[in-house]
Amino acid sequence: MLQLVTPEDLPRWVPGQLLRTSDGLGWKDISCRTYRYEGLDVQVPPMSQFMIVSYKRGTTRIERRFEGRWTRTECCPGDSTLTTRAQLSHWHWTEPIDVTHVYLPERLV
Secondary structure, eight states, X not given: OOOOBOGGGGGGTSOOEEEEEOTTSXXXXXXXXXXXXXXXXXXXXXBSSEEEEEEEEOOEEEEEEETTEEEEEXXXXXXXXXXXXXXXXXXXXXXXXXXXXXXXXXGGO
């Protein structure tokens, strides 16, 4: 059986400074976390939830690999990314960025 990573466990694979969180606010089914990241090269295990990534501060070229295929794009404030659940991914960027993650369970997507 595939082991899926929860949003709370994500920092084990993608270390960053937690700036804000919806933990403890009583939200149901959706959660939110904002992180400050330095440049990283990380392999991310399959997530338990879908994730919307909203870029808040900093501009960087991001390389992402899903299903063996790399994509490259420049991300800056105002950009967003939707990632699927239950899929291994690899991320690489070099500049500091602040991002907000919104986690959505499968049944809502």
